Amino acid sequence: MITATTPKPLLTLSGVCVFYGNFRAIDQIDIAVGAGEIVSIIGANGAGKTTLLKAIIGQADRVEGRICFAGAEILGSTTAAIVRSGIMLVPEGRRLFPSLTVEENLQLGWEVGRRGQIGFDDVFRLFPVLREQRRQRAGWLSGGQQQMVALGRALLANPRLLLCDEISLGLAPQVVAELYALIPAIKARGIGILIVEQDLERSLSVADRFYCLLEGRVSLAGRPAEVTHETVIRHYFGL
Amino acid sequence: MLVPWINQLLQGILLGGLYTMFATGLSLSAGVMRFVNIAHGDFIVLACFALLVLTTALGLNPVVATLIVLPFAFLFGFGLQRFLLQRVVGQNVLLVILVTFGLSIIIENGLLEGFGADTRKVSGGWLETATVALGQGINVGLFQVFTFIAAVALVAVLDLLLYRTGIGAKIRAVSDDVAAADLIGLSSGRIYAVAMGISFVTVGIAAGFMSIWTNFDPASGPTRLLIAFEVVVLGGLGSLWGSLAGGIVLGIAQSIGGQWDITWQMLAGHIIFLLVLAVRPQGLFPRY
Amino acid sequence: MRSASRLSLNLARLVCAAAVAAAAAAPLLLSQNDVVLLTEFMSMLVLAIMWNLLAGYADIVTVGQHAFVGVGAYAFFGFTALAGLDPYLSIPLAGVAALAIAVPAMALVFRLRTAYLAIGTWVVAEVLMLIAGKLDAFGGGSGTSLPISIVLSFGRTRGDRLAVIYWLAFALAATAMLATYVLLRSRIGVGLTAMRDNEEGAAAVGVNITYARILCFLGTAPFLGMAGAIITLQKLRIAPPASFSITDWTVFVIFNVVIGGIGSFEGPIIGTIVYFVLRQYLSGLGPVHLILLGSFSIITILVERRGLWGLVRRMLDDDLLPIAHKPSPAFRASALLLRAARR
Numbered sequence: 001m002i003t004a005t006t007p008k009p010l011l012t013l014s015g016v017c018v019f020y021g022n023f024r025a026i027d028q029i030d031i032a033v034g035a036g037e038i039v040s041i042i043g044a045n046g047a048g049k050t051t052l053l054k055a056i057i058g059q060a061d062r063v064e065g066r067i068c069f070a071g072a073e074i075l076g077s078t079t080a081a082i083v084r085s086g087i088m089l090v091p092e093g094r095r096l097f098p099s100l101t102v103e104e105n106l107q108l109g110w111e112v113g114r115r116g117q118i119g120f121d122d123v124f125r126l127f128p129v130l131r132e133q134r135r136q137r138a139g140w141l142s143g144g145q146q147q148m149v150a151l152g153r154a155l156l157a158n159p160r161l162l163l164c165d166e167i168s169l170g171l172a173p174q175v176v177a178e179l180y181a182l183i184p185a186i187k188a189r190g191i192g193i194l195i196v197e198q199d200l201e202r203s204l205s206v207a208d209r210f211y212c213l214l215e216g217r218v219s220l221a222g223r224p225a226e227v228t229h230e231t232v233i234r235h236y237f238g239l
Numbered sequence: 240m241l242v243p244w245i246n247q248l249l250q251g252i253l254l255g256g257l258y259t260m261f262a263t264g265l266s267l268s269a270g271v272m273r274f275v276n277i278a279h280g281d282f283i284v285l286a287c288f289a290l291l292v293l294t295t296a297l298g299l300n301p302v303v304a305t306l307i308v309l310p311f312a313f314l315f316g317f318g319l320q321r322f323l324l325q326r327v328v329g330q331n332v333l334l335v336i337l338v339t340f341g342l343s344i345i346i347e348n349g350l351l352e353g354f355g356a357d358t359r360k361v362s363g364g365w366l367e368t369a370t371v372a373l374g375q376g377i378n379v380g381l382f383q384v385f386t387f388i389a390a391v392a393l394v395a396v397l398d399l400l401l402y403r404t405g406i407g408a409k410i411r412a413v414s415d416d417v418a419a420a421d422l423i424g425l426s427s428g429r430i431y432a433v434a435m436g437i438s439f440v441t442v443g444i445a446a447g448f449m450s451i452w453t454n455f456d457p458a459s460g461p462t463r464l465l466i467a468f469e470v471v472v473l474g475g476l477g478s479l480w481g482s483l484a485g486g487i488v489l490g491i492a493q494s495i496g497g498q499w500d501i502t503w504q505m506l507a508g509h510i511i512f513l514l515v516l517a518v519r520p521q522g523l524f525p526r527y
Numbered sequence: 528m529r530s531a532s533r534l535s536l537n538l539a540r541l542v543c544a545a546a547v548a549a550a551a552a553a554p555l556l557l558s559q560n561d562v563v564l565l566t567e568f569m570s571m572l573v574l575a576i577m578w579n580l581l582a583g584y585a586d587i588v589t590v591g592q593h594a595f596v597g598v599g600a601y602a603f604f605g606f607t608a609l610a611g612l613d614p615y616l617s618i619p620l621a622g623v624a625a626l627a628i629a630v631p632a633m634a635l636v637f638r639l640r641t642a643y644l645a646i647g648t649w650v651v652a653e654v655l656m657l658i659a660g661k662l663d664a665f666g667g668g669s670g671t672s673l674p675i676s677i678v679l680s681f682g683r684t685r686g687d688r689l690a691v692i693y694w695l696a697f698a699l700a701a702t703a704m705l706a707t708y709v710l711l712r713s714r715i716g717v718g719l720t721a722m723r724d725n726e727e728g729a730a731a732v733g734v735n736i737t738y739a740r741i742l743c744f745l746g747t748a749p750f751l752g753m754a755g756a757i758i759t760l761q762k763l764r765i766a767p768p769a770s771f772s773i774t775d776w777t778v779f780v781i782f783n784v785v786i787g788g789i790g791s792f793e794g795p796i797i798g799t800i801v802y803f804v805l806r807q808y809l810s811g812l813g814p815v816h817l818i819l820l821g822s823f824s825i826i827t828i829l830v831e832r833r834g835l836w837g838l839v840r841r842m843l844d845d846d847l848l849p850i851a852h853k854p855s856p857a858f859r860a861s862a863l864l865l866r867a868a869r870r
Binding site (some may be wrong): 243274275277325326332333334335336337338340341342344345347348350351352384390460464465468469472476502503505509510512513517520 | 634773
């Protein structure tokens with residue numbers, strides 16, 4: 001029975017394991033993200049955060065368990081099909097195509113995604129600087145501007161669920177603050193957001209709920225307001 | 240006294256057009272997929288034999304025959320990449336070299352088995368013998384002029400395709416960072432296959448002009464590969480317009496070398512290539 | 528189970544040792560035709576070992592190996608027939624000449640990477656063959672025969688001569704094998720193997736890879752040149768297309784190594800044996816022979832890229848010759864821990 005107070009989750013992972021060879025990088029994880037919900041995945045280096053995102057997007061070698069998105073099983077689908085169904089990744093390190101122009105990078109997001117309301121104008125309204133730079137090669141932009149292109153590229157795919165991998169990495173604090181200030185606007189469009197972030201404070205400040213990973217398992221889950229800082233730290237390092 | 244040299248210079252420039260055609264497909268596949276198809280020259284010769292069959296057995300006009308071959312060339316290149324080369328690409332460059340090397344030997348000997356070692360040619364009719372007089376006793380072949388114009392057009396069209404179309408942007412994207420392309424749902428395997436298909440269309444076009452311009456036999460492939468390779472390196476890796484320049488440089492070198500002493504034709508081209516490699520390894524017009 | 532496998536492995540090593548001993552005595556045991564065949568086998572084996580060292584370990588795929596075979600053939604002819612040097616001395620000198628050509632060739636082709644380097648070596652071979660065809664003293668484009676006096680200096684009768692040439696080829700093959708074995712067991716070899724398996728690994732071993740690749744490229748040249756000299760002694764003539772034959776000295780060699788097992792010490796040996804066995808049945812087929820070999824090698828790459836030896840190796844727990852230094856259990860454990868920590 002689905003009740004009105006707990007909306008049907010957009011994405012559910014049940015009993016998911018991810019392997020590298022014989023090494024179990026993710027071990028029996030259960031995670032859910034609802035539409036218009038911001039969920040944060042926190043955890044130390046090597047806890048399996050990026051691996052988790054790769055498993056969702058269909059880029060991990062061996063995955064077991066169930067991954068359901070919008071009521072359909074997506075485990076085993078190609079990345080292209082998953083992206084078309086409405087999940088888009090903002091990869092760690094931005095991963096733009098440096099020799100392509102800003103506009104071409106954005107256009108690729110539009111082409112791989114599903115049809116929807118978000119268009120170039122919306123992206124340029126969010127990031128006005130990109131309109132000026134749209135003929136510039138992406139490789140020549142500053143780190144912050146590159147991250148804007150990566151976010152814009154993902155938004156143009158009109159995702160229902162956005163996966164953000166370490167978007168603050170290597171950026172000046174002020175730029176990070178600006179980027180995070182835009183997250184509520186994205187959420188307001190009903191897009192679910194799964195954030196992976198090293199920066200604990202930043203990540204918890206925007207999240208509706210969070211999961212803490214430790215050595216491939218969920219060591220703590222809840223709402224940021226409901227747990228103390230000390231509890232989080234304890235589960236973060238497994239003390 | 241000067242006239243024969245000017246004549247050779249002109250012939251060399253025109254020959255450069257044909258060489259550019261050999262090179263464009265190799266430049267595309269090498270630039271995008273970061274491997275060199277060692278069977279490239281043999282595929283050109285294979286297409287020449289296909290044209291020979293179409294024009295002699297079916298009596299088709301060479302232009303019509305070439306147009307028929309092109310879609311099949313695309314499908315062939317697409318399939319070759321999708322079902323054979325994709326299995327080894329990305330693992331280890333060694334494997335791709337060895338697979339295409341094996342293909343080269345199979346094609347060469349398959350043609351030898353099927354057609355014998357005889358030298359062949361496709362007849363271009365009146366076009367082959369028509370010349371344009373430029374005064375001072377200098378004549379250039381009309382067909383050679385057509386070939387050069389077609390080569391320039393081919394480079395221009397490929398340039399537009401690569402830099403002004405959606406599929407071009409995708410091809411450049413996987414060329415930039417194939418792993419990133421996969422992460423955002425651009426299927427790199429499919430895009431590679433399309434790029435190889437386009438490369439094979441240029442192989443078909445090059446064969447159309449080569450089969451009328453020169454004699455060929457089953458063992459002609461390696462020479463074409465070496466020419467295409469030298470043109471690509473001379474022009475600067477991945478630079479299409481550079482290929483045109485590289486083709487012309489190589490054409491002139493061979494033509495002038497041949498005027499001095501006919502046995503020096505091939506050697507002069509190779510030596511120019513090695514000299515440029517020694518002093519300017521990035522090529523004449525590097526892309527970056 | 529394990530001990531049974533170990534037993535068969537030791538048995539195989541014993542068989543190999545017996546085979547080497549028999550090979551050394553071959554001219555005393557076999558007919559003249561068989562000695563000719565076996566001489567060819569030894570030359571091909573040298574070429575296969577050298578190509579495998581470059582492609583399988585040093586990450587240098589060359590399609591221009593025939594260049595140095597041809598240079599060796601021409602240099603041997605030049606030293607002995609034109610300069611009048613001692614015929615036996617001319618064989619190592621042919622190796623020196625190949626080395627002398629390899630230095631500038633390397634300076635040029637090492638400017639190119641991987642696949643480009645492969646075709647670059649081919650261009651160099653083409654240039655050398657075309658130049659060889661312009662040397663009038665060497666018979667120009669059609670080549671020339673070895674003077675009879677030089678041929679006779681290797682033995683008065685055909686039987687003596689064949690035996691001497693065979694022993695030269697055998698000695699070269701044995702030296703090539705020994706040199707490769709020593710190289711692969713050395714620090715440089717360990718570094719190359721580490722690089723082949725994992726880029727970071729080589730850096731960890733602390734071997735300068737550029738230096739190692741240069742050493743391998745230059746190291747193979749004298750062996751190829753001396754093989755060229757011995758091949759010339761067998762064929763009794765030089766000619767640009769034959770002495771610089773890409774089919775004989777490169778294409779077949781690549782197929783041998785790929786089918787036998789690239790990147791292993793045993794691979795080229797197995798591949799060359801298979802090649803000679805197949806040739807008995809297939810050489811009558813003309814072009815089909817090469818089509819089949821090409822198809823075999825592509826299938827090998829797709830199915831088991833370590834070749835026939837890779838297939839056999841799955842069933843054994845060690846190489847015939849212990850090339851790899853086996854890590855101690857403690858080392859293995861720490862490597863595992865390191866890998867786990869990196870995740």
